[in-house]
Amino acid sequence: SQTIHQWPATLVQPVGSPLSLECTVEGTSNPNLYWYRQAAGRGLQLLFYSVGIGQISSEVPQNLSASRPQDRQFILSSKKLLLSDSGFYLCAWSVQWLNSYNEQFFGPGTRLTVL
Amino acid sequence: GEDVEQSLFLSVREGDSSVINCTYTDSSSTYLYWYKQEPGAGLQLLTYIFSNMDMKQDQRLTVLLNKKDKHLSLRIADTQTGDSAIYFCAERRSLRGGATNKLIFGTGTLLAVQP
Numbered sequence: 473s474q475t476i477h478q479w480p481a482t483l484v485q486p487v488g489s490p491l492s493l494e495c496t497v498e499g500t501s502n503p504n505l506y507w508y509r510q511a512a513g514r515g516l517q518l519l520f521y522s523v524g525i526g527q528i529s530s531e532v533p534q535n536l537s538a539s540r541p542q543d544r545q546f547i548l549s550s551k552k553l554l555l556s557d558s559g560f561y562l563c564a565w566s567v568q569w570l571n572s573y574n575e576q577f578f579g580p581g582t583r584l585t586v587l
Numbered sequence: 588g589e590d591v592e593q594s595l596f597l598s599v600r601e602g603d604s605s606v607i608n609c610t611y612t613d614s615s616s617t618y619l620y621w622y623k624q625e626p627g628a629g630l631q632l633l634t635y636i637f638s639n640m641d642m643k644q645d646q647r648l649t650v651l652l653n654k655k656d657k658h659l660s661l662r663i664a665d666t667q668t669g670d671s672a673i674y675f676c677a678e679r680r681s682l683r684g685g686a687t688n689k690l691i692f693g694t695g696t697l698l699a700v701q702p
Contacts, residue, residue: 478629515675515692515693515694516630516677516690516692518690521687521689562629562630573618573620573635574618574679574688575632575635576632576688576690577632578622578630579629580628581627581628581629583627
């Protein structure tokens with residue numbers, strides 16, 4: 473069966489510090505991968521998606537970047553965190569081909585607080 | 588805009604029915620989803636409906652879709668304390684020439700079930 477892991481689960485970082493959040497998927501090959509952010513009182517916003525190794529698309533301009541160094545590894549990074557980067561970050565995956573309803577499967581999330 | 592609207596909070600008594608409402612934006616969305624988020628956890632797909640359907644029933648869950656008004660609702664029959672969570676509706680849009688999909692999420696409705 474497929475599983476998706478995210479770490480760390482929680483993170484408190486000072487403004488201006490770097491960030492690296494990691495997401496890995498097991499039990500599937502060549503998945504589509506996604507990074508979402510859930511800010512307080514807001515819905516989930518898609519930040520990045522990837523349809524293959526080294527292929528990253530950004531949905532919104534921001535202080536963050538993403539990388540996919542391996543097929544089932546997706547990393548969210550920042551060189552210098554801002555207060556507005558605080559939120560709950562969720563990684564998700566879906567199968568590469570479009571089946572009927574193309575479910576996205578979510579990881580447990582990372583809660584980031586920038587002070 | 589891209590906003591998917593939901594009311595923020597709903598409180599019901601155990602055993603009653605809950606109805607969570609959602610207004611989406613894109614009349615061409617092919618699939619609409621309901622996700623559940625328990626405290627501190629990722630999102631879990633509860634159910635979905637294809638856009639050519641008006642209603643879908645799945646055990647205690649009933650989804651109603653009004654395409655004319657772009658209105659989606661989730662009814663939970665015989666609500667239990669274990670149903671307490673945040674419920675997100677989402678609409679699906681294609682990305683990158685159809686290679687993958689983007690989910691536009693609502694702000695989420697916090698369902699509180701009183702014993």
